[in-house]
Amino acid sequence: MKRAAGIVVSLVIGALSFGVMAVQEVQKDKIKEMNLTKIGTISTSDTTAPMDARAELVKKAEELGGKYYVITSADQPGKDIRATADVYK
Template sequence: MKKISVTMIALALTSVVCSSAFAAKEITKEEAKQYEKVGEVSTINEHSAPSDAMKEISQKADEMGGKYFVITSGTEGHKIRGTATVYK
């Protein structure tokens, strides 16, 4: 798999998915400074679409009691994976 920058994966995920479609909302690192860190999540499944990876991250953030998340890494290639820090 080809590694890409965090910024590129965040932009790709954000451009494809409307953040209001999920309960946990993606925010920037700057915005995250005002919230309490809950933990970290990552996709378990490899996805073919950025929106599917974003949905999985959002659902896991919800399960942790988080309201927000910041994408911290991602890989792209034939399948897409990602990790995020969760905040409340």
């Protein structure tokens, strides 16, 4: 029973890790050398932590079908954090 639970936990963690790594942030100067094609621009709603903003950008980039994103702007007016990124294939 413990072994089965361990296997299930490992599979769930592996699936979550794969999802997180599906879209990668790249630096703007790498776009040309990687021969990437821009497929859209995304932005976050108001978030309160940088990690939340990054997670929202990754989710939106995945929804667009992108493999990479480049953060083009970030701002922190007051308590909220806002970010914009270009998405590439």
